[in-house]
Amino acid sequence: MSAGQMHAGQFPVDEDLVRRLVAGRFPRWAGPAVERFASGGTVNAMYRLGDDMAVRLPLVKGGAEDLAMEREWLPRLAPLLPTAIPEVLGSGEPAEGYPWPWSVYRWRAGENPQEGALSEPVLLAKDLAAFVAAMRSITLPGAPAAHRGGPLASLDAETRAAIEELRAIPQEGVDCDAVTAVWDDALRTPDWDGPPVWLHADLMPGNLLVAGGRLTSVIDFGCMGVGDPACDLFPAWNLLPPDARKVFRETLDVDDATWTRGRGRTLSQALIALPYYRKTNPAMARNARHVIGAVLGGD
Structure with missing residues (x-):
């Protein structure tokens, strides 16, 4: 990979x-300014x-596969959720x-x-819990399997490789x-034995928007x-401080086994992200370090 490039095979876009x-696909939108965000x-x-x-x-x-899935499902999910989600206006080819x-x-x-700079952490925790609860309540049929939504053991090899x-x-x-001990503890926890539930499955800070400290x-x-x-x-663990973390858990009424698996999943993602992004994506690397510290710092 070239310097600063996150992935092998990454296509250059400007x-x-x-x-x-x-201009080629949507001539009516050719006039407005285009600016990298x-x-x-x-x-x-x-x-x-x-x-x-x-x-x-x-x-x-x-x-590209993710965008195709969003085109199909976002319009169906939007009216069922308490928080705004992306609205597709046009599909390019x-x-x-x-x-x-x-x-x-x-x-x-x-x-x-x-992380570490929230103006309303407890209120944000309640907003996030409301969103997660609404996702779980969705009953739309034909849902895809969530990315990394299967048994925790399916992440074991990649997680241990990242630790090394x-x-x-x-x-x-x-x-x-210490992180190996936390991961081993998570693996000893019983897998989810209930019906699979709808998930966003990537609730990273970069996928959340807030205004006035509240989730928008x-x-x-x-x-x-x-x-x-x-x-x-x-x-x-990737965003909320301990007091707001407790509110998040209590609002969702999370049992011990699910909480332990959630901590393990969050830690796994951070351990894999840190060596991969440490030189190419400062935001991801910073958050990974935060997660590792939050997990090792307590429940």
Whole structure:
């Protein structure tokens, strides 16, 4: 990979390409300015299109599959949720040398919350719990399987490989024995034995928008589907401080086994992300370090 590139096979995207794609597919939208929107996203590039639209383009092939799933499911999920989610305004196709489908969305205002800098953490915890509970209550048939929504053991090999990578990076200061002990404890926890539930399955701070400290929108549903409800407990450790974490758990009435699996899943994601993104995506690496500290710091 070239310097600063997050993934092998990543397609180069710039403002000129986006202008040409929009003008060719949607001439009515060719006039508004196009501007790259900096984010910690890992699979898609985002561009502002005027004041009220955004163009989202996959950087890798897997992202194109995610966009296709969003086109199908977002309109069906939106009326069932208490929080705004992405609205697809137009579906683009490969052109101008760009190889994958892409989409135009309505722009959602707000800022990404940052761990350690929340103005209303308890209220945000309640907002997040309301969103997660609403997702779980959805009964739409034909749902896809959520990304990483299966048994926790399916993440074991990748998680242990990441721990060994981190052992070889002492400057990161990760207590690899301690995180291994937490991971082993999670693996001993019984798997979810209830029916699979609807999940966002990627509730990272970069996929949340807030205003005045409150949740205004949840974006990027590329990992959505049904699976273990523990998958949507990520904010407990990747965003919320201990007092708000407790409120989040109590509001959702999470049992001990699901909580332990959720902590293990969140830790696994952080352990895998840190060595992978430490030199290419500062936001992802910073949050991964935060998660590891939050998990090792207590329940």
